[in-house]
Amino acid sequence: MEQFNDWEDFWKKWHNVPVATEADLYYQVAKTINKEPIKKEIFDLINKNIAEILKLDKNETLIELCCGNGLCTYEFGKICKQVIAVDYSPHLIETAKQHKSAPNVTYHRANVLDFLEDLKKDTSVKPTKYLMNDSLAYFEPKDLEQILRLMIDISGREFVFLIRGVPNDEIKWNYYNTPERRQFYDDLQAKGDFTNAGMGKWWKPAEIQEVCDKLQLNWKMQNQVPPISNYRMDVLITGK
Ligand SMILES: C[S@@+](CC[C@H](N)C(=O)[O-])C[C@H]1O[C@@H](n2cnc3c(N)ncnc32)[C@H](O)[C@@H]1O
Known part of the structure:
Protein backbone atom coordinates (compact mmCIF):
# COMPACT_ATOMS: atom_id res chain seq x y z
CA MET A 1 0.00 0.00 0.00
CA GLU A 2 1.14 3.52 -0.79
CA GLN A 3 2.73 5.41 2.11
CA PHE A 4 1.67 8.93 3.01
CA ASN A 5 3.55 11.60 4.97
CA ASP A 6 0.47 13.24 6.45
CA TRP A 7 -3.23 13.80 5.69
CA GLU A 8 -2.56 16.60 3.22
CA ASP A 9 -0.25 14.29 1.29
CA PHE A 10 -2.88 11.54 1.44
CA TRP A 11 -5.58 13.81 0.02
CA LYS A 12 -3.28 15.10 -2.73
CA LYS A 13 -2.70 11.56 -3.97
CA TRP A 14 -5.87 9.69 -3.09
CA HIS A 15 -8.31 9.25 -5.99
CA ASN A 16 -6.49 12.05 -7.81
CA VAL A 17 -7.80 11.08 -11.23
CA PRO A 18 -9.09 13.16 -14.13
CA VAL A 19 -12.81 13.84 -13.90
CA ALA A 20 -14.76 13.02 -17.04
CA THR A 21 -18.20 12.17 -15.70
CA GLU A 22 -20.48 13.08 -12.79
CA ALA A 23 -19.78 9.58 -11.38
CA ASP A 24 -16.06 10.47 -11.18
CA LEU A 25 -16.96 13.31 -8.83
CA ILE A 33 -21.17 2.09 -1.97
CA ASN A 34 -19.65 -1.09 -3.37
CA LYS A 35 -17.55 1.10 -5.68
CA GLU A 36 -20.66 2.67 -7.27
CA PRO A 37 -21.76 6.30 -6.71
CA ILE A 38 -24.37 6.53 -3.96
CA LYS A 39 -27.89 6.68 -5.34
CA LYS A 40 -29.29 10.08 -6.32
CA GLU A 41 -32.14 9.68 -3.75
CA ILE A 42 -29.59 9.16 -0.97
CA PHE A 43 -27.47 12.10 -2.13
CA ASP A 44 -30.57 14.31 -2.20
CA LEU A 45 -31.70 13.02 1.19
CA ILE A 46 -28.31 13.87 2.76
CA ASN A 47 -28.35 17.42 1.38
CA LYS A 48 -31.99 17.97 2.33
CA ASN A 49 -31.24 16.77 5.84
CA ILE A 50 -28.26 19.15 6.14
CA ALA A 51 -30.31 22.09 4.87
CA GLU A 52 -33.09 21.32 7.37
CA ILE A 53 -30.80 20.93 10.36
CA LEU A 54 -28.92 24.14 9.56
CA LYS A 55 -32.16 25.91 8.58
CA LEU A 56 -30.59 27.12 5.35
CA ASP A 57 -32.50 29.59 3.22
CA LYS A 58 -32.03 32.46 0.78
CA ASN A 59 -30.88 34.81 3.57
CA CYS A 67 -15.81 20.93 0.75
CA GLY A 68 -13.92 18.44 -1.47
CA ASN A 69 -14.85 18.81 -5.14
CA GLY A 70 -17.99 20.83 -4.45
CA LEU A 71 -20.41 17.98 -5.09
CA CYS A 72 -22.63 18.93 -2.12
CA THR A 73 -21.50 22.58 -1.97
CA TYR A 74 -23.14 23.29 -5.30
CA GLU A 75 -26.48 21.98 -3.98
CA PHE A 76 -26.32 24.36 -0.99
CA GLY A 77 -25.67 27.20 -3.42
CA LYS A 78 -29.18 26.57 -4.79
CA ILE A 79 -30.64 27.15 -1.30
CA CYS A 80 -28.44 29.82 0.32
CA LYS A 81 -27.63 33.41 -0.45
CA GLN A 82 -23.94 32.56 -0.47
CA VAL A 83 -21.67 29.58 0.14
CA ILE A 84 -18.01 30.08 1.06
CA HIS A 99 -17.55 21.39 -12.53
CA LYS A 100 -19.50 22.85 -9.59
CA SER A 101 -19.24 26.60 -9.85
CA ALA A 102 -22.08 29.07 -9.34
CA PRO A 103 -22.15 32.87 -8.97
CA ASN A 104 -22.95 32.66 -5.25
CA VAL A 105 -20.40 29.92 -4.42
CA THR A 106 -16.72 30.65 -3.81
CA TYR A 107 -14.04 27.99 -3.43
CA HIS A 108 -10.83 28.59 -1.48
CA ARG A 109 -7.79 26.36 -1.35
CA GLU A 117 -7.96 32.71 10.91
CA ASP A 118 -8.35 34.84 7.77
CA LEU A 119 -12.12 34.93 8.13
CA LYS A 120 -11.66 36.22 11.67
CA LYS A 121 -9.80 39.25 10.28
CA ASP A 122 -12.43 39.91 7.60
CA THR A 123 -15.04 42.05 9.30
CA SER A 124 -17.23 42.23 6.16
CA VAL A 125 -18.58 38.68 6.73
CA LYS A 126 -20.27 37.51 9.92
CA PRO A 127 -21.41 33.96 9.20
CA THR A 128 -23.35 31.87 11.69
CA LYS A 129 -23.84 28.59 9.81
CA TYR A 130 -20.97 26.13 9.43
CA LEU A 131 -20.81 22.64 7.93
CA MET A 132 -18.15 19.95 7.84
CA ASN A 133 -19.32 16.90 5.92
CA ASP A 134 -17.58 13.51 6.19
CA SER A 135 -14.26 15.06 7.22
CA LEU A 136 -13.81 15.24 11.03
CA ALA A 137 -12.04 11.87 10.79
CA TYR A 138 -8.98 13.73 9.46
CA PHE A 139 -8.66 15.92 12.55
CA GLU A 140 -7.69 15.45 16.18
CA PRO A 141 -9.46 16.82 19.28
CA LYS A 142 -6.95 19.69 19.55
CA ASP A 143 -7.88 20.74 15.98
CA LEU A 144 -11.59 20.61 16.79
CA GLU A 145 -10.94 22.84 19.80
CA GLN A 146 -9.05 25.32 17.63
CA ILE A 147 -11.78 25.30 14.95
CA LEU A 148 -14.45 25.97 17.57
CA ARG A 149 -12.43 28.73 19.24
CA LEU A 150 -12.09 30.43 15.86
CA MET A 151 -15.84 30.09 15.22
CA ILE A 152 -16.50 31.78 18.57
CA ASP A 153 -14.08 34.57 17.59
CA ILE A 154 -15.83 35.01 14.23
CA SER A 155 -19.48 34.57 15.17
CA GLY A 156 -19.66 35.05 18.92
CA ARG A 157 -22.04 32.51 20.47
CA GLU A 158 -24.52 32.79 17.61
CA PHE A 159 -23.20 29.98 15.47
CA VAL A 160 -24.44 26.53 14.52
CA PHE A 161 -21.90 23.96 13.36
CA LEU A 162 -23.02 20.68 11.83
CA ILE A 163 -20.34 18.01 11.66
CA ARG A 164 -21.75 15.15 9.61
CA GLY A 165 -20.49 11.62 9.17
CA VAL A 166 -18.05 11.25 12.04
CA PRO A 167 -16.82 7.64 12.42
CA ASN A 168 -18.16 6.66 15.85
CA ASP A 169 -15.72 4.50 17.80
CA GLU A 170 -18.56 3.04 19.90
CA ILE A 171 -20.20 1.42 16.86
CA LYS A 172 -17.16 0.65 14.75
CA TRP A 173 -17.88 -3.09 14.86
CA ASN A 174 -20.82 -2.44 12.56
CA TYR A 175 -18.18 -1.56 10.00
CA TYR A 176 -15.62 -4.25 10.86
CA ASN A 177 -18.41 -6.80 10.88
CA THR A 178 -16.66 -10.02 9.83
CA PRO A 179 -13.66 -11.83 11.36
CA GLU A 180 -11.63 -10.80 8.26
CA ARG A 181 -12.56 -7.14 8.62
CA ARG A 182 -11.77 -7.18 12.35
CA GLN A 183 -8.42 -8.75 11.56
CA PHE A 184 -7.81 -6.05 8.96
CA TYR A 185 -8.50 -3.40 11.60
CA ASP A 186 -6.26 -5.12 14.16
CA ASP A 187 -3.47 -5.33 11.58
CA LEU A 188 -3.80 -1.62 10.81
CA GLN A 189 -3.55 -0.84 14.52
CA ALA A 190 -0.50 -3.06 14.90
CA LYS A 191 1.17 -1.37 11.90
CA GLY A 192 0.28 2.07 13.25
CA ASP A 193 -1.15 3.24 9.91
CA PHE A 194 -2.20 6.80 10.82
CA THR A 195 -4.69 6.91 7.91
CA ASN A 196 -6.43 3.77 9.16
CA ALA A 197 -6.63 2.70 5.50
CA GLY A 198 -8.14 6.09 4.66
CA MET A 199 -10.99 5.85 7.17
CA GLY A 200 -9.24 8.26 9.55
CA LYS A 201 -9.93 8.62 13.24
CA TRP A 202 -12.73 6.76 14.98
CA TRP A 203 -13.98 9.45 17.36
CA LYS A 204 -15.28 8.62 20.80
CA PRO A 205 -18.40 10.73 21.49
CA ALA A 206 -16.80 11.66 24.84
CA GLU A 207 -13.88 13.30 23.02
CA ILE A 208 -16.25 15.69 21.24
CA GLN A 209 -18.22 16.25 24.40
CA GLU A 210 -15.06 17.11 26.33
CA VAL A 211 -14.00 19.78 23.81
CA CYS A 212 -17.50 21.30 23.74
CA ASP A 213 -17.81 21.30 27.52
CA LYS A 214 -14.43 23.01 27.84
CA LEU A 215 -15.66 25.83 25.56
CA GLN A 216 -19.16 25.87 27.11
CA LEU A 217 -20.80 24.90 23.82
CA ASN A 218 -23.92 22.76 23.42
CA TRP A 219 -23.70 19.50 21.53
CA LYS A 220 -26.13 16.94 20.21
CA MET A 221 -24.99 13.67 18.71
CA GLN A 222 -27.01 11.23 16.69
CA ASN A 223 -25.91 8.03 15.03
CA GLN A 224 -26.66 7.82 11.33
CA VAL A 225 -28.93 5.02 10.20
CA PRO A 226 -28.98 2.96 6.98
CA PRO A 227 -29.16 3.60 4.09
CA ILE A 228 -26.79 6.45 5.05
CA SER A 229 -24.52 4.43 7.39
CA ASN A 230 -24.54 2.34 10.56
CA TYR A 231 -21.12 3.38 11.90
CA ARG A 232 -21.06 7.19 11.66
CA MET A 233 -22.65 9.94 13.75
CA ASP A 234 -23.77 13.50 13.14
CA VAL A 235 -22.89 16.20 15.64
CA LEU A 236 -24.62 19.55 16.03
CA ILE A 237 -22.71 22.14 18.02
CA THR A 238 -24.28 25.44 19.02
CA GLY A 239 -23.00 28.40 20.95
CA LYS A 240 -26.23 29.25 22.74
C1 LIG B 1 -14.06 12.57 2.40
S1 LIG B 1 -13.68 14.15 1.70
C2 LIG B 1 -15.23 14.94 1.94
C3 LIG B 1 -15.46 16.04 0.97
C4 LIG B 1 -16.83 16.73 1.05
N1 LIG B 1 -17.08 17.29 2.35
C5 LIG B 1 -17.93 15.77 0.70
O1 LIG B 1 -18.71 15.38 1.59
O2 LIG B 1 -18.02 15.40 -0.47
C6 LIG B 1 -12.64 14.91 2.92
C7 LIG B 1 -12.08 16.26 2.49
O3 LIG B 1 -11.46 16.91 3.59
C8 LIG B 1 -10.40 17.70 3.08
N2 LIG B 1 -9.54 18.07 4.23
C9 LIG B 1 -9.08 17.24 5.19
N3 LIG B 1 -8.39 17.93 6.12
C10 LIG B 1 -8.42 19.23 5.74
C11 LIG B 1 -7.89 20.45 6.30
N4 LIG B 1 -7.18 20.43 7.42
N5 LIG B 1 -8.12 21.61 5.65
C12 LIG B 1 -8.83 21.62 4.49
N6 LIG B 1 -9.34 20.51 3.91
C13 LIG B 1 -9.15 19.34 4.53
C14 LIG B 1 -9.76 16.82 2.03
O4 LIG B 1 -8.99 17.54 1.11
C15 LIG B 1 -11.02 16.20 1.38
O5 LIG B 1 -11.46 16.96 0.32
Whole structure:
Protein backbone atom coordinates (compact mmCIF):
# COMPACT_ATOMS: atom_id res chain seq x y z
CA MET A 1 0.00 0.00 0.00
CA GLU A 2 1.14 3.52 -0.79
CA GLN A 3 2.73 5.41 2.11
CA PHE A 4 1.67 8.93 3.01
CA ASN A 5 3.55 11.60 4.97
CA ASP A 6 0.47 13.24 6.45
CA TRP A 7 -3.23 13.80 5.69
CA GLU A 8 -2.56 16.60 3.22
CA ASP A 9 -0.25 14.29 1.29
CA PHE A 10 -2.88 11.54 1.44
CA TRP A 11 -5.58 13.81 0.02
CA LYS A 12 -3.28 15.10 -2.73
CA LYS A 13 -2.70 11.56 -3.97
CA TRP A 14 -5.87 9.69 -3.09
CA HIS A 15 -8.31 9.25 -5.99
CA ASN A 16 -6.49 12.05 -7.81
CA VAL A 17 -7.80 11.08 -11.23
CA PRO A 18 -9.09 13.16 -14.13
CA VAL A 19 -12.81 13.84 -13.90
CA ALA A 20 -14.76 13.02 -17.04
CA THR A 21 -18.20 12.17 -15.70
CA GLU A 22 -20.48 13.08 -12.79
CA ALA A 23 -19.78 9.58 -11.38
CA ASP A 24 -16.06 10.47 -11.18
CA LEU A 25 -16.96 13.31 -8.83
CA TYR A 26 -18.55 10.82 -6.43
CA TYR A 27 -15.57 8.50 -6.67
CA GLN A 28 -13.14 11.38 -5.96
CA VAL A 29 -14.68 12.03 -2.54
CA ALA A 30 -15.61 8.42 -1.73
CA LYS A 31 -19.36 8.95 -2.00
CA THR A 32 -19.65 5.34 -3.13
CA ILE A 33 -21.17 2.09 -1.97
CA ASN A 34 -19.65 -1.09 -3.37
CA LYS A 35 -17.55 1.10 -5.68
CA GLU A 36 -20.66 2.67 -7.27
CA PRO A 37 -21.76 6.30 -6.71
CA ILE A 38 -24.37 6.53 -3.96
CA LYS A 39 -27.89 6.68 -5.34
CA LYS A 40 -29.29 10.08 -6.32
CA GLU A 41 -32.14 9.68 -3.75
CA ILE A 42 -29.59 9.16 -0.97
CA PHE A 43 -27.47 12.10 -2.13
CA ASP A 44 -30.57 14.31 -2.20
CA LEU A 45 -31.70 13.02 1.19
CA ILE A 46 -28.31 13.87 2.76
CA ASN A 47 -28.35 17.42 1.38
CA LYS A 48 -31.99 17.97 2.33
CA ASN A 49 -31.24 16.77 5.84
CA ILE A 50 -28.26 19.15 6.14
CA ALA A 51 -30.31 22.09 4.87
CA GLU A 52 -33.09 21.32 7.37
CA ILE A 53 -30.80 20.93 10.36
CA LEU A 54 -28.92 24.14 9.56
CA LYS A 55 -32.16 25.91 8.58
CA LEU A 56 -30.59 27.12 5.35
CA ASP A 57 -32.50 29.59 3.22
CA LYS A 58 -32.03 32.46 0.78
CA ASN A 59 -30.88 34.81 3.57
CA GLU A 60 -28.08 32.58 4.80
CA THR A 61 -24.36 32.46 4.21
CA LEU A 62 -22.96 28.98 4.72
CA ILE A 63 -19.32 28.28 5.47
CA GLU A 64 -18.44 24.78 4.30
CA LEU A 65 -15.21 23.35 5.69
CA CYS A 66 -13.52 20.52 3.75
CA CYS A 67 -15.81 20.93 0.75
CA GLY A 68 -13.92 18.44 -1.47
CA ASN A 69 -14.85 18.81 -5.14
CA GLY A 70 -17.99 20.83 -4.45
CA LEU A 71 -20.41 17.98 -5.09
CA CYS A 72 -22.63 18.93 -2.12
CA THR A 73 -21.50 22.58 -1.97
CA TYR A 74 -23.14 23.29 -5.30
CA GLU A 75 -26.48 21.98 -3.98
CA PHE A 76 -26.32 24.36 -0.99
CA GLY A 77 -25.67 27.20 -3.42
CA LYS A 78 -29.18 26.57 -4.79
CA ILE A 79 -30.64 27.15 -1.30
CA CYS A 80 -28.44 29.82 0.32
CA LYS A 81 -27.63 33.41 -0.45
CA GLN A 82 -23.94 32.56 -0.47
CA VAL A 83 -21.67 29.58 0.14
CA ILE A 84 -18.01 30.08 1.06
CA ALA A 85 -16.25 26.74 0.77
CA VAL A 86 -12.72 25.67 1.63
CA ASP A 87 -10.57 22.60 1.09
CA TYR A 88 -6.80 22.13 1.02
CA SER A 89 -6.57 19.62 -1.85
CA PRO A 90 -5.58 21.51 -5.02
CA HIS A 91 -7.10 19.00 -7.47
CA LEU A 92 -10.43 18.93 -5.60
CA ILE A 93 -10.72 22.72 -5.53
CA GLU A 94 -9.79 22.84 -9.22
CA THR A 95 -12.47 20.25 -9.97
CA ALA A 96 -15.00 22.20 -7.91
CA LYS A 97 -14.23 25.40 -9.81
CA GLN A 98 -14.52 23.59 -13.15
CA HIS A 99 -17.55 21.39 -12.53
CA LYS A 100 -19.50 22.85 -9.59
CA SER A 101 -19.24 26.60 -9.85
CA ALA A 102 -22.08 29.07 -9.34
CA PRO A 103 -22.15 32.87 -8.97
CA ASN A 104 -22.95 32.66 -5.25
CA VAL A 105 -20.40 29.92 -4.42
CA THR A 106 -16.72 30.65 -3.81
CA TYR A 107 -14.04 27.99 -3.43
CA HIS A 108 -10.83 28.59 -1.48
CA ARG A 109 -7.79 26.36 -1.35
CA ALA A 110 -6.52 26.42 2.23
CA ASN A 111 -6.23 24.51 5.44
CA VAL A 112 -9.46 25.12 7.36
CA LEU A 113 -7.55 26.53 10.32
CA ASP A 114 -5.76 29.14 8.17
CA PHE A 115 -9.00 29.91 6.38
CA LEU A 116 -10.85 30.54 9.66
CA GLU A 117 -7.96 32.71 10.91
CA ASP A 118 -8.35 34.84 7.77
CA LEU A 119 -12.12 34.93 8.13
CA LYS A 120 -11.66 36.22 11.67
CA LYS A 121 -9.80 39.25 10.28
CA ASP A 122 -12.43 39.91 7.60
CA THR A 123 -15.04 42.05 9.30
CA SER A 124 -17.23 42.23 6.16
CA VAL A 125 -18.58 38.68 6.73
CA LYS A 126 -20.27 37.51 9.92
CA PRO A 127 -21.41 33.96 9.20
CA THR A 128 -23.35 31.87 11.69
CA LYS A 129 -23.84 28.59 9.81
CA TYR A 130 -20.97 26.13 9.43
CA LEU A 131 -20.81 22.64 7.93
CA MET A 132 -18.15 19.95 7.84
CA ASN A 133 -19.32 16.90 5.92
CA ASP A 134 -17.58 13.51 6.19
CA SER A 135 -14.26 15.06 7.22
CA LEU A 136 -13.81 15.24 11.03
CA ALA A 137 -12.04 11.87 10.79
CA TYR A 138 -8.98 13.73 9.46
CA PHE A 139 -8.66 15.92 12.55
CA GLU A 140 -7.69 15.45 16.18
CA PRO A 141 -9.46 16.82 19.28
CA LYS A 142 -6.95 19.69 19.55
CA ASP A 143 -7.88 20.74 15.98
CA LEU A 144 -11.59 20.61 16.79
CA GLU A 145 -10.94 22.84 19.80
CA GLN A 146 -9.05 25.32 17.63
CA ILE A 147 -11.78 25.30 14.95
CA LEU A 148 -14.45 25.97 17.57
CA ARG A 149 -12.43 28.73 19.24
CA LEU A 150 -12.09 30.43 15.86
CA MET A 151 -15.84 30.09 15.22
CA ILE A 152 -16.50 31.78 18.57
CA ASP A 153 -14.08 34.57 17.59
CA ILE A 154 -15.83 35.01 14.23
CA SER A 155 -19.48 34.57 15.17
CA GLY A 156 -19.66 35.05 18.92
CA ARG A 157 -22.04 32.51 20.47
CA GLU A 158 -24.52 32.79 17.61
CA PHE A 159 -23.20 29.98 15.47
CA VAL A 160 -24.44 26.53 14.52
CA PHE A 161 -21.90 23.96 13.36
CA LEU A 162 -23.02 20.68 11.83
CA ILE A 163 -20.34 18.01 11.66
CA ARG A 164 -21.75 15.15 9.61
CA GLY A 165 -20.49 11.62 9.17
CA VAL A 166 -18.05 11.25 12.04
CA PRO A 167 -16.82 7.64 12.42
CA ASN A 168 -18.16 6.66 15.85
CA ASP A 169 -15.72 4.50 17.80
CA GLU A 170 -18.56 3.04 19.90
CA ILE A 171 -20.20 1.42 16.86
CA LYS A 172 -17.16 0.65 14.75
CA TRP A 173 -17.88 -3.09 14.86
CA ASN A 174 -20.82 -2.44 12.56
CA TYR A 175 -18.18 -1.56 10.00
CA TYR A 176 -15.62 -4.25 10.86
CA ASN A 177 -18.41 -6.80 10.88
CA THR A 178 -16.66 -10.02 9.83
CA PRO A 179 -13.66 -11.83 11.36
CA GLU A 180 -11.63 -10.80 8.26
CA ARG A 181 -12.56 -7.14 8.62
CA ARG A 182 -11.77 -7.18 12.35
CA GLN A 183 -8.42 -8.75 11.56
CA PHE A 184 -7.81 -6.05 8.96
CA TYR A 185 -8.50 -3.40 11.60
CA ASP A 186 -6.26 -5.12 14.16
CA ASP A 187 -3.47 -5.33 11.58
CA LEU A 188 -3.80 -1.62 10.81
CA GLN A 189 -3.55 -0.84 14.52
CA ALA A 190 -0.50 -3.06 14.90
CA LYS A 191 1.17 -1.37 11.90
CA GLY A 192 0.28 2.07 13.25
CA ASP A 193 -1.15 3.24 9.91
CA PHE A 194 -2.20 6.80 10.82
CA THR A 195 -4.69 6.91 7.91
CA ASN A 196 -6.43 3.77 9.16
CA ALA A 197 -6.63 2.70 5.50
CA GLY A 198 -8.14 6.09 4.66
CA MET A 199 -10.99 5.85 7.17
CA GLY A 200 -9.24 8.26 9.55
CA LYS A 201 -9.93 8.62 13.24
CA TRP A 202 -12.73 6.76 14.98
CA TRP A 203 -13.98 9.45 17.36
CA LYS A 204 -15.28 8.62 20.80
CA PRO A 205 -18.40 10.73 21.49
CA ALA A 206 -16.80 11.66 24.84
CA GLU A 207 -13.88 13.30 23.02
CA ILE A 208 -16.25 15.69 21.24
CA GLN A 209 -18.22 16.25 24.40
CA GLU A 210 -15.06 17.11 26.33
CA VAL A 211 -14.00 19.78 23.81
CA CYS A 212 -17.50 21.30 23.74
CA ASP A 213 -17.81 21.30 27.52
CA LYS A 214 -14.43 23.01 27.84
CA LEU A 215 -15.66 25.83 25.56
CA GLN A 216 -19.16 25.87 27.11
CA LEU A 217 -20.80 24.90 23.82
CA ASN A 218 -23.92 22.76 23.42
CA TRP A 219 -23.70 19.50 21.53
CA LYS A 220 -26.13 16.94 20.21
CA MET A 221 -24.99 13.67 18.71
CA GLN A 222 -27.01 11.23 16.69
CA ASN A 223 -25.91 8.03 15.03
CA GLN A 224 -26.66 7.82 11.33
CA VAL A 225 -28.93 5.02 10.20
CA PRO A 226 -28.98 2.96 6.98
CA PRO A 227 -29.16 3.60 4.09
CA ILE A 228 -26.79 6.45 5.05
CA SER A 229 -24.52 4.43 7.39
CA ASN A 230 -24.54 2.34 10.56
CA TYR A 231 -21.12 3.38 11.90
CA ARG A 232 -21.06 7.19 11.66
CA MET A 233 -22.65 9.94 13.75
CA ASP A 234 -23.77 13.50 13.14
CA VAL A 235 -22.89 16.20 15.64
CA LEU A 236 -24.62 19.55 16.03
CA ILE A 237 -22.71 22.14 18.02
CA THR A 238 -24.28 25.44 19.02
CA GLY A 239 -23.00 28.40 20.95
CA LYS A 240 -26.23 29.25 22.74
C1 LIG B 1 -14.06 12.57 2.40
S1 LIG B 1 -13.68 14.15 1.70
C2 LIG B 1 -15.23 14.94 1.94
C3 LIG B 1 -15.46 16.04 0.97
C4 LIG B 1 -16.83 16.73 1.05
N1 LIG B 1 -17.08 17.29 2.35
C5 LIG B 1 -17.93 15.77 0.70
O1 LIG B 1 -18.71 15.38 1.59
O2 LIG B 1 -18.02 15.40 -0.47
C6 LIG B 1 -12.64 14.91 2.92
C7 LIG B 1 -12.08 16.26 2.49
O3 LIG B 1 -11.46 16.91 3.59
C8 LIG B 1 -10.40 17.70 3.08
N2 LIG B 1 -9.54 18.07 4.23
C9 LIG B 1 -9.08 17.24 5.19
N3 LIG B 1 -8.39 17.93 6.12
C10 LIG B 1 -8.42 19.23 5.74
C11 LIG B 1 -7.89 20.45 6.30
N4 LIG B 1 -7.18 20.43 7.42
N5 LIG B 1 -8.12 21.61 5.65
C12 LIG B 1 -8.83 21.62 4.49
N6 LIG B 1 -9.34 20.51 3.91
C13 LIG B 1 -9.15 19.34 4.53
C14 LIG B 1 -9.76 16.82 2.03
O4 LIG B 1 -8.99 17.54 1.11
C15 LIG B 1 -11.02 16.20 1.38
O5 LIG B 1 -11.46 16.96 0.32
